[in-house]
Amino acid sequence: MTDRNLPESPCLVIDLDRVRANYRALQAALPAARIRFAVKASPLPSIIRLLNDEGAEFDVASVGEIELCLAQGVDPAVMCYGNPIKKSAHIAAAYAAGVRRFAFDTEEDVERIAQHAPGSEVECRFLASAPASQTPFGAKFGCAPGEAVHLLVRARDLGLRIVGPYFHVGSQQLDPIAWQIGIEQAAAIAEALAVKDISVKAVNIGGGLPISYADPAPGVSELGAVIADAAARLLPEHTEIVVEPGRALVGNSGVIHAEVVNVRQAPDGRRWVYLDIGRYNGMAETENEYIAYRFQTDRDSDPRDEAVVAGPTCDGDDVLYQRTRVLLPTTLRAGDPIRILETGAYTASYSSVSFNGFPPLTVHVIGAERE
Numbered sequence: 001m002t003d004r005n006l007p008e009s010p011c012l013v014i015d016l017d018r019v020r021a022n023y024r025a026l027q028a029a030l031p032a033a034r035i036r037f038a039v040k041a042s043p044l045p046s047i048i049r050l051l052n053d054e055g056a057e058f059d060v061a062s063v064g065e066i067e068l069c070l071a072q073g074v075d076p077a078v079m080c081y082g083n084p085i086k087k088s089a090h091i092a093a094a095y096a097a098g099v100r101r102f103a104f105d106t107e108e109d110v111e112r113i114a115q116h117a118p119g120s121e122v123e124c125r126f127l128a129s130a131p132a133s134q135t136p137f138g139a140k141f142g143c144a145p146g147e148a149v150h151l152l153v154r155a156r157d158l159g160l161r162i163v164g165p166y167f168h169v170g171s172q173q174l175d176p177i178a179w180q181i182g183i184e185q186a187a188a189i190a191e192a193l194a195v196k197d198i199s200v201k202a203v204n205i206g207g208g209l210p211i212s213y214a215d216p217a218p219g220v221s222e223l224g225a226v227i228a229d230a231a232a233r234l235l236p237e238h239t240e241i242v243v244e245p246g247r248a249l250v251g252n253s254g255v256i257h258a259e260v261v262n263v264r265q266a267p268d269g270r271r272w273v274y275l276d277i278g279r280y281n282g283m284a285e286t287e288n289e290y291i292a293y294r295f296q297t298d299r300d301s302d303p304r305d306e307a308v309v310a311g312p313t314c315d316g317d318d319v320l321y322q323r324t325r326v327l328l329p330t331t332l333r334a335g336d337p338i339r340i341l342e343t344g345a346y347t348a349s350y351s352s353v354s355f356n357g358f359p360p361l362t363v364h365v366i367g368a369e370r371e
Contacts, residue, residue, distance in 0.1 A: 278311010
């Protein structure tokens with residue numbers, strides 16, 4: 001699909017064949033793992049249907065995502081309500097819909113789960129001592145590893161079924177050792193639980209599997225080798241591994257087709273290139289310039305020079321890159337098409353409803369859901 005064939009700009013084009021290939025590559029890299037797609041990365045019905053056909057499970061963060069998955073024929077038995085921040089009413093709604101696995105990281109939340117989703121399976125999220133990722137969570141989620149033991153014992157005493165510990169090394173994690181560290185800490189939790197007659201069925205190693213943007217990232221084969229080795233050495237025999245990829249399954253499946261709105265030399269002496277897409281209608285992950293996307297234009301054979309890249313709104317924070325070195329053709333002009341690569345994850349799902357009157361990012365899907 002070319003820029004000229006698209007009905008509007010900006011828009012996101014998703015290639016389902018790439019999503020399928022990514023899923024199968026991850027299966028090959030971690031053949032013993034259960035793959036649970038993080039729906040928030042790209043909550044498109046066609047992607048959910050494809051991954052459901054492939055045998056994936058689904059990490060859902062809200063009742064809305066549960067309803068979306070149910071509408072695509074997903075069995076609630078393969079969903080996990082993985083968001084530790086949830087209202088009692090939402091736990092009850094998930095349980096009524098058939099969801100029987102929940103994540104938590106506080107005593108108050110596990111008590112709500114016991115009350116509104118009795119007998120469910122639970123995973124306790126702890127804060128792993130992993131190196132910082134490209135888009136870190138900070139301390140927003142996860143209890144201390146020692147607290148996880150107490151909370152899982154409490155969950156058992158409340159009549160819930162214990163699955164095991166759960167950690168997340170941060171989104172776009174570039175250091176494979178991060179997962180080894182998390183698995184080491186999960187193994188210590190499992191050992192402490194065994195003393196209390198609680199066996200760990202599975203360790204959820206979360207998401208964070210990276211993809212290459214402007215800078216290269218480790219591939220799934222390298223990551224899979226580190227994870228499989230750590231699990232085999234450190235975890236009790238027959239402990240399952242659950243992995244929750246989002247970006248790794250859909251990130252490189254998408255291309256945003258946008259347009260240059262204006263080019264100017266600003267009073268600070270720098271060239272500014274304004275696009276018809278910005279932080280509020282799809283490019284939220286450029287906040288703090290964490291993710292450095294690659295750009296492609298029809299003038300890439302012309303001389304290139306540094307540019308500040310900004311969005312179309314009147315908000316002063318709607319600037320994509322002013323510290324990251326972005327080289328764009330010096331001949332770029334208003335009306336030129338520009339493509340933003342590897343934008344299949346956390347773009348359309350982050351798009352605002354109508355900030356400054358700009359509509360949410362439109363999505364087009366190519367490729368076949370079924371082979």
